Structure formats: C-alpha cells, structure tokens
Amino acid sequence: MAQYEDKHSLDDKPVTEFNESPVAEDARSQLGFDGLSYEETRKIEKRLLRKIDLHLILPLFFLFIFNILDRSNIANAKLGGLKEDLGLTDTQYQTAVAVMFAGYLGGQIPSNIILTRLRPSYYLPAVIFIWGGISLCFAALKNYSGILAARIFLGIAESPFFPGALLMISSWYKPSEIAPRVAFMYCGNTIANAFGGLIAAGVLDGLNGAGGLEGWRWLYIIEGAGTMVAGVLAFWLLPDFPRSGSKSWLTPQEHRLAEWRMSLAANDETDENGGVRESLKAALSDPKVWMLVLVQNMNLTAQTWTYFFPSIVKTLGFDTTVTLLITAPVYFFGFFTALGNSLIAAKTDRRAVLIVWPLLVDIAGNVMVISSHSTAVRYTGMFLMCAGSYSAFNVVQAWVASTIPRTRTKRGIAYALVNMFGNLSNVYGSYFFPDSDAPQYWSGGVTLSSFAAGGIVCSAVLGTYLYLQNKKAAKVEEETGRPQYRYMI
Numbered sequence: 001m002a003q004y005e006d007k008h009s010l011d012d013k014p015v016t017e018f019n020e021s022p023v024a025e026d027a028r029s030q031l032g033f034d035g036l037s038y039e040e041t042r043k044i045e046k047r048l049l050r051k052i053d054l055h056l057i058l059p060l061f062f063l064f065i066f067n068i069l070d071r072s073n074i075a076n077a078k079l080g081g082l083k084e085d086l087g088l089t090d091t092q093y094q095t096a097v098a099v100m101f102a103g104y105l106g107g108q109i110p111s112n113i114i115l116t117r118l119r120p121s122y123y124l125p126a127v128i129f130i131w132g133g134i135s136l137c138f139a140a141l142k143n144y145s146g147i148l149a150a151r152i153f154l155g156i157a158e159s160p161f162f163p164g165a166l167l168m169i170s171s172w173y174k175p176s177e178i179a180p181r182v183a184f185m186y187c188g189n190t191i192a193n194a195f196g197g198l199i200a201a202g203v204l205d206g207l208n209g210a211g212g213l214e215g216w217r218w219l220y221i222i223e224g225a226g227t228m229v230a231g232v233l234a235f236w237l238l239p240d241f242p243r244s245g246s247k248s249w250l251t252p253q254e255h256r257l258a259e260w261r262m263s264l265a266a267n268d269e270t271d272e273n274g275g276v277r278e279s280l281k282a283a284l285s286d287p288k289v290w291m292l293v294l295v296q297n298m299n300l301t302a303q304t305w306t307y308f309f310p311s312i313v314k315t316l317g318f319d320t321t322v323t324l325l326i327t328a329p330v331y332f333f334g335f336f337t338a339l340g341n342s343l344i345a346a347k348t349d350r351r352a353v354l355i356v357w358p359l360l361v362d363i364a365g366n367v368m369v370i371s372s373h374s375t376a377v378r379y380t381g382m383f384l385m386c387a388g389s390y391s392a393f394n395v396v397q398a399w400v401a402s403t404i405p406r407t408r409t410k411r412g413i414a415y416a417l418v419n420m421f422g423n424l425s426n427v428y429g430s431y432f433f434p435d436s437d438a439p440q441y442w443s444g445g446v447t448l449s450s451f452a453a454g455g456i457v458c459s460a461v462l463g464t465y466l467y468l469q470n471k472k473a474a475k476v477e478e479e480t481g482r483p484q485y486r487y488m489i
Helices: 027-031 038-079 090-106 108-115 120-140 144-158 161-174 175-206 213-238 252-265 276-284 289-302 306-312 320-348 352-371 376-401 409-420 425-431 441-479
Strands: none
Touching: 027 175, 038 090, 038 120, 038 144, 038 161, 038 175, 038 213, 038 276, 038 320, 038 441, 090 108, 090 144, 090 409, 090 425, 108 120, 108 252, 108 320, 108 409, 120 144, 120 289, 120 352, 144 289, 161 175, 161 252, 161 289, 161 409, 175 213, 175 306, 175 320, 175 376, 213 289, 276 409, 289 352, 289 376, 289 409, 289 425, 289 441, 306 320, 306 425, 306 441, 352 441, 376 409, 376 441
C-alpha cells in the first residue's frame, strides 16, 4: 500500500532515487556528495558500483552455481542409476526430490533474521561449507531412508543462501539497480544446470566403476568437494552490509558514499535493522508481500520441470550421454534471455509486463512439448519453457526490493516469505512428472501451463494495484508538497 496510508508498513518511507529518472533530480541529489558536484558524484558512484559488482555480485554468481548443482544433481544422478541402486520406486524418488524443501523452506525466515544480526562474510561461507559436506555424503547412501535424511539436511543447510544473497543485494543497491544484479546472480542457475549436464555426462561415462563406486556417487563426491572449497574461498570473497564489518576494498570516501546513496534513496533514512517482532508483523500484514508471494509461487511452479528435465529430454530417444549433453544448450539459451529481460527491467523500471510475456512464452513451450511427437518441435519447446520461466523469475525478485524498501529486517522477512512460499511449488511439483506419463508428460505440461497463466493474472493484479497506489501518492504529493514513494509497476 502507499506509504501515507499503510498503517502496517511504517517502515516504507518515501524514496527519491538517485538515478537518471526525473524523480531523482531533486535539489538534494543535485548538490552531490561530500561537497562535490552532481557530475563528480556520478563519476565516483559509477566506480563504486563497479567495485560492488566485483566484490558482491560476481562471487554470488559463482556460489549460486554450486548451490544449484548440489540441489538439483539428483536429476542427473537418476540417469546414472541412483534410483535402481537405492531400490527406489517412482513415488519414493519423487518424495526424495520433494523432501529437501521441507528443511529449505522452514529455515529461510529465521536465517534472514539471523543474517541481519551477523556478518554475512562469516555466516554465508559457513553454511556453504556445511551443505557441500552434506552433498559429498550422498556418495555413501544405501537406501531410501538414507536419501530422505540426506535431502532434509541438505535443504536446511542450503536455506540461508538465496534469501540471504537477495537481502545483501538489496542492502547495497538502490531499487532501480537491483534487477540486472539479481538476474546475473540467478543466471548461475541456468549455467549450473547447463554445466551440470556436461559434468554429469563426463563423470557418469568416465568414472562409473572407478574405485568400485558407481558414476553417480562420484558425481556427488566431485560436486560436494568443490562446494566445500567454494565455501572456504567465500570467507575472503563476500563483503558485509554497508554499515558493518571491514571493507578494505573501499576507500573511506567510497565507504561513506555507499551509505550516503542508500540514505538518499530512502529520503535520508539509513537502511538499518528494524525490531524483529515489529518487522515480522509489518511483513505478515502487508498485502503487497502476499501478492508477491502468489506471483512467485505461480512462476516457480511453472519452473518445476527442471528436476525432471534430463528424464524429459531422454524421451527424445537419445542415450544417456547425448541426453545430458543436449540439455546444456537449452539452459544456455535461458541464461541469455533471462539476462536480457532483466536488463530491460533495469532500463525501463517495468516489472509486471516483463513477467507476463515470459510466462506466455513458457506456456507456448509447454504446449509444444506435450502436443507434438516431432523431436524438433518438442526440443524447440524445451528452449521456450526454459527461456520463459527463468526470465520471469529474475524480475519478480527485483520487484520485491522496490515494493518493500524498508527496513532491512522487514525486507529480509519479505524475501524469505516470497521464496519460502514460492518454493512450496517444489514440494508438490515433484509429483508432476512420473515416469509412467512418459514420453509426452501431458498432465505435467498442462499443470505447469495453468500455473504460468495464474502467474500472468497475479502479476497483472499486483501491477494494477501498485499503479493505483502511485496515483494516490501523486495526489498527496501535489497537495502537501512532500515527496511520496513510487512503486515500480
């Protein structure tokens, strides 16, 4: 709701953004920083943004690759014989996929609250190292009970990373700057799935039987050990929040500028932590948060094909190695379309329409996969499924920061809620693609298309709601002369 009438969102203060938009060019932004001119401030700010990109976004991108590899390599391991070696039925395998999210979802809100109280450069690397060790232990699994326990613990260990990364990005960047950064980080998802298939093809074919171990066990050993190394490196790579911890990579002037520009974006209010109880109440009672939850849930449900993608591609008639290899181009295509859509979001400050059109593409891709028996048509449809669902997701994440600007604690809770309820889709979505439905997977395709259509409707409703709130805010600003917050729609 708009700031002036949202009784439960007292931390949503009026924002004047410091960018090229007309709203930004008020008297305070023209004065510049530290007595510098506007042009001199812009020059220093651009240099600062490059540094933040290098020290925050680039490490998060690479760390997110390991996050996705360890979470989703069960799909590749299935093609390597995991299901048969552990004696899993079709339903048991689906449950093993789903159960990870019991721990993953439950840990997000507590973790983001903890993160606002600790140094991210210590907390996040620690959990990365832990989940890498858990992933490595998958190589010792013997039965259904073992994989259930391992997947639950993996979910708990992975739960802090993604919502924590989003909270860090929203603490260093203004709302208008977030979309391409979230997009670049989340594109680690598509890169991970692309290279995950390539890695799996080599490991399952080249190491099967080595040391008396099946290829899928070597897959967990290699990727788990790699994640543990990444966790150790993350202690040196990740920064803290702008107002906490050591930032030796910033000059004193850049450090002050990092705080000043975020304060300017919040009408001179520092992005500090709010009280946990007050922030939790504000987030839970804010209708904007729940609208974002619905949009994200619909979109992520439309994306649940990823945990079965190698099996879906296998229905095209190729052997395991070729199947894993040809999954890579689909994800690479999704990487470029998702990044391009997010760059458009950053340039135009649009959100709803940049979620709607990808979901329409996603629906078209699903229809092609389930309705045709032609290999060319079905494989083309897979490209559209990937491009559509991933391109929409990045924009949703950027929409959260611009819709829930303050405080950091409320924003952290909002991110956790959006991702927690959004990722519920991975629990029930794990049952959408049973092997018995191969090769067309008609019911799964129809279900995913229905949720994509729901995402279109929810995005349009939220966009309309925020548009009406902006009109009310403009009227109040005209009557009082006080700047009011404008939501991105």
